[in-house]
Amino acid sequence: MKKEWPQWEVFVRSEAGLAHKHVGSLHAADERMALENARDLYTRRNEGVSIWVVKSENVHATDPSETEAFFAPSEDKTYRHPTFYHVPEGVKHL
């Protein structure tokens, strides 16, 4: 069997000012085809004003089996949130 076209992850900016958001994946021989296929596949109804494509093999992710340990450092630091602090009565603009 001939080798498949590589897989790409597609990110679409839905309107100016918003961040690109992951919408799915596709196959394409190169980046130009990936962008054109992404347009045809994910923006047939004006869903986007800008597209990023990234080869799936270049996306690195946290390991789900280590989720707890990985995110633990932020869990017990309630003092990072404004709600940790008592605001004395009558004090405004805080």
Added chain:
Amino acid sequence: MYTSISDGIEGAPDGGDARERAFDERLDRALKIEPPDWMPDAYRKTLTRQISQHAHSEIVGMLPEGNWITRAPSLQRKVILLAKVQDEAGHGLYLYGAAESLGTSRDELVLALLSGKAKYSSIFNYPTLTWADVGAIGWLVDGAAIINQIPITRCSYGPYARAMVRICKEESFHQRQGFDIMWTLAHGTAEQHAMAQDALDRWWWPSVMMFGPPDSESTHNVQSLRWKIKLFTNDELRTKFIDQTVPQAEQLGLAIPDPDLRWNDETKHYDIGPIDWDEFYRVIGGNGPCNKDRLQARVDAWEDGAWVREAAAEHARKHGSDAA
């Protein structure tokens, strides 16, 4: 610590029991399962089969309607049908992507269809004899698909659920354009009305069968419900389809081809006559009116496109950003 999202597929290492418990707990808490998460092999296998069958159905489903693109009765009907069929291609691709995230390559999935090993919805093994069939497909077949698909937007597997959200957004256009064709024909000349009735006569029962065998015979129901990759049983979905479609047929002034059809005031659902399950199994088993044509069309498309796939890959090798 870090994994690539494309290689997060692995078998169950030791300690599978604890992982299985964690998996069950996620299901109970209605948390989504994502591609790199541990999952039981049977869940992965069942989902791969279900999602890829769904993808194949979208792709093969382009054929009966595609048959009418060049003969649509007006330019407007033609661009609408083109857009609809293009959407179905998109649905197939979203779903292949979701199936691939479970660890089977696109080529393997496609070749399973071409070899006849994988199934697709048997509704697409019926021919589209007249323009009214395009209306009946949009109204009934896409209508049934919507009822099947909406619950899947809440299924336990993240990529499948998200693909289904996109699909459902696009399906209601499909159903409405089909109903619009039926409405126009049903309110046209006597001949056009008869054409609409004839299409309903031929597509009604195959559409009712789209929901699969009755609950009493379906082998997949229980486990799939437990895994939340199916949220309602075949019969529940079928009843919903019938209840919503019968009044629409009345509004069209068309008769559902079922002499036993009547409203049941106790169950608050329609009762229907017996379903010819022999026909269902005959068509699924490969002996419907168009099974051979449909598969041959996909094999031809794959083979005729081979040089394009190879040429584009070669061009990318020589000129792409990764070119040596």
